[in-house]
Amino acid sequence: MILVENCQESAAKGEFVYMHQDQKTYLKSIIAYYLGNVFSDSTGEVAGAISIDSDCPNLFQQAECDKLRRVIAEFGQRIRFHLALMALLTKKEES
Amino acid sequence: MDVLQKEDGKRLKEELARAKEIAEHLARLHTPFGTIVGKKTGRVHTAIEGPHAYSIKCVKEALAPWLDLPELLLSLATVLSHQRKQEGIMLNVRIGVYLCRDGVMCPIYGMDLNNLGSNPFKSYATHQHAFRMTQPAGKEADAALV
Numbered sequence: 001m002i003l004v005e006n007c008q009e010s011a012a013k014g015e016f017v018y019m020h021q022d023q024k025t026y027l028k029s030i031i032a033y034y035l036g037n038v039f040s041d042s043t044g045e046v047a048g049a050i051s052i053d054s055d056c057p058n059l060f061q062q063a064e065c066d067k068l069r070r071v072i073a074e075f076g077q078r079i080r081f082h083l084a085l086m087a088l089l090t091k092k093e094e095s
Numbered sequence: 096m097d098v099l100q101k102e103d104g105k106r107l108k109e110e111l112a113r114a115k116e117i118a119e120h121l122a123r124l125h126t127p128f129g130t131i132v133g134k135k136t137g138r139v140h141t142a143i144e145g146p147h148a149y150s151i152k153c154v155k156e157a158l159a160p161w162l163d164l165p166e167l168l169l170s171l172a173t174v175l176s177h178q179r180k181q182e183g184i185m186l187n188v189r190i191g192v193y194l195c196r197d198g199v200m201c202p203i204y205g206m207d208l209n210n211l212g213s214n215p216f217k218s219y220a221t222h223q224h225a226f227r228m229t230q231p232a233g234k235e236a237d238a239a240l241v
Contacts, residue, residue: 050191
């Protein structure tokens with residue numbers, strides 16, 4: 001899991017890069033969570049990830065990293081399951 | 096003796112407060128899961144009682160993961176922003192699921208807590224190069240990121 005507490009501060013230190021200026025107004029704290037290999041509707045298993053960001057700086061904090069990881073992992077398992085279910089049902093429709 | 100009792104009392108109070116916080120947190124976490132399962136159960140019951148029960152079409156309509164996935168994302172965004180909103184802070188949370196297709200992490204579902212109908216992936220459309228995987232995906236990445 002990658003966690004950036006304060007994107008603007010990290011950008012000032014050269015540790016974070018905005019893709020365009022507008023992002024500075026709404027991208028202030030961000031988490032990227034790797035789901036592992038998940039089922040896709042068309043190509044079998046592929047890498048999956050969840051991205052969560054906020055316009056509130058320091059919404060996600062390193063001090064709470066373990067707690068956040070546990071919460072997102074709980075949801076991640078269910079998201080993986082629903083992606084697999086979608087892949088299964090989509091394949092059934094195509095056959 | 097009094098000092099020891101006071102310290103014990105203080106420690107117990109702290110432990111109680113921590114246990115209460117964890118219990119509330121778990122309840123907040125599991126409530127949306129229960130709601131989603133409840134809705135799915137309702138759809139399954141409706142399908143069983145319907146005229147096309149036991150058909151593939153019927154099963155698809157009942158399981159309908161495309162209805163549950165947005166709810167899961169919305170719930171996760173709500174759980175993560177709950178504490179700050181309780182403190183009266185106005186904020187937005189955006190959340191998305193990405194899948195790797197042809198070496199690029201493509202957004203397949205997205206949610207903007209303050210604007211549920213909008214597409215939160217505008218940057219992807221104009222900056223696809225930034226979403227290209229530079230590390231190996233699959234088992235090697237799994238091992239590296241545990």
